[in-house]
Amino acid sequence: MRVEEYAERRVELEGWPVNVTSWRLGETWHAKADNVSPGATLARIAAPSRQEAEEKAIARAQELLSRTHRRAV
Amino acid sequence: MSDYAHPEVLVTTQWVADHAADPNVRVVEIDVDTKAYDEGHVPGAIAWAWNTQLCDTLTRDILSKEQFERLNNDAGVGNNTTLVLYGDNNNWFAAWAFWQAKIYGHQDVRLMDGGRKKWLLEGRELSTEKPAVKPASGYRASDGDLSLRAFLTQVQEAERSHGAAMIDVRGPQEFSGEILAPPGLPETCQRGGHIPGARNVPWAKAANEDGTFKSFDELRQIYGGEGVDGSKPVIAYCRIGERSSHTWFALKYLLGYDNVRNYDGSWTEWGNLVGAPVERGAAAAAGQR
Numbered sequence: 617m618r619v620e621e622y623a624e625r626r627v628e629l630e631g632w633p634v635n636v637t638s639w640r641l642g643e644t645w646h647a648k649a650d651n652v653s654p655g656a657t658l659a660r661i662a663a664p665s666r667q668e669a670e671e672k673a674i675a676r677a678q679e680l681l682s683r684t685h686r687r688a689v
Numbered sequence: 690m691s692d693y694a695h696p697e698v699l700v701t702t703q704w705v706a707d708h709a710a711d712p713n714v715r716v717v718e719i720d721v722d723t724k725a726y727d728e729g730h731v732p733g734a735i736a737w738a739w740n741t742q743l744c745d746t747l748t749r750d751i752l753s754k755e756q757f758e759r760l761n762n763d764a765g766v767g768n769n770t771t772l773v774l775y776g777d778n779n780n781w782f783a784a785w786a787f788w789q790a791k792i793y794g795h796q797d798v799r800l801m802d803g804g805r806k807k808w809l810l811e812g813r814e815l816s817t818e819k820p821a822v823k824p825a826s827g828y829r830a831s832d833g834d835l836s837l838r839a840f841l842t843q844v845q846e847a848e849r850s851h852g853a854a855m856i857d858v859r860g861p862q863e864f865s866g867e868i869l870a871p872p873g874l875p876e877t878c879q880r881g882g883h884i885p886g887a888r889n890v891p892w893a894k895a896a897n898e899d900g901t902f903k904s905f906d907e908l909r910q911i912y913g914g915e916g917v918d919g920s921k922p923v924i925a926y927c928r929i930g931e932r933s934s935h936t937w938f939a940l941k942y943l944l945g946y947d948n949v950r951n952y953d954g955s956w957t958e959w960g961n962l963v964g965a966p967v968e969r970g971a972a973a974a975a976g977q978r
Contacts, residue, residue: 617729619812632872641729641815651872653860654932655778655893657722657833658873680873688868689969
């Protein structure tokens with residue numbers, strides 16, 4: 617099967633820029649959320665629709681990002 | 690790719706599409722997120738998990754020579770196999786595997802330029818089937834080439850003597866000490882900041898939007914602008930050594946600098962070390978050191 621409808625967008629979660637990527641493989645939609653710097657994957661979700669996959673990936677990424685502690689330097 | 694010092698170590702996604710099924714080619718996906726392979730991978734590719742198959746799981750170390758031989762034998766890889774590595778996050782852990790393959794003397798190992806991201810972006814075929822692998826038995830690794838690796842004592846000496854250009858390839862907020870790990874990931878150190886004297890050149894500066902490496906001229910300008918021009922030894926580090934493998938690859942094979950080491954102990958070692966000097970704050974502009 618080929619990757620179809622690949623799309624990327626940037627959102628801000630908990631003050632951090634995050635890349636949300638989604639695509640379809642057959643009947644399944646895949647989404648992942650990566651922190652922009654350094655670009656590590658925070659969440660990877662498969663779901664029947666793009667909306668559901670992206671929403672779940674964003675929710676999981678938000679949960680993880682909310683735990684990131686900024687220190688004064 | 691032709692301007693690179695060693696263009697033979699990179700292959701395009703099209704090359705992989707054309708050659709993945711060749712009998713002397715073994716394509717391996719190595720991801721930061723080891724679930725990515727199961728979502729779909731380059732048809733015919735096998736997977737290596739960085740956290741169980743590309744390190745010693747008891748001692749914090751890379752594979753031993755014997756473990757590396759077993760890994761390749763299990764993958765049906767011979768000494769003359771063309772090993773093509775790719776993965777997510779612009780090939781971070783694929784570069785880590787490449788680095789180990791070079792330590793153990795595998796001659797023909799290559800990265801798929803752009804990694805998993807470019808393959809998806811181009812709408813290429815993905816398979817969810819794991820290929821049947823006929824194990825080999827004759828793989829022989831070389832003794833480890835430790836000139837590619839920096840150990841703590843070498844980094845400490847370089848920090849004291851300024852005998853090497855030190856590149857911290859983490860993000861600016863990790864470098865400054867504002868955060869102890871990439872946003873959203875677990876903190877793995879006791880102190881934030883960077884090794885005194887290190888320059889901050891985040892790994893991503895070497896990559897284009899589609900995940901491919903920037904051109905020779907662009908790379909030379911990026912690293913040269915931070916005083917890294919190949920005239921003295923270079924030590925690259927990050928948090929656990931995989932992002933710095935990406936930079937090590939760019940410096941060693943794309944720019945052709947001879948003396949480049951990857952400090953895989955990285956910040957997880959230095960930032961937990963009792964008594965180690967740490968510098969905090971943003972990177973100074975180039976030329977201000």
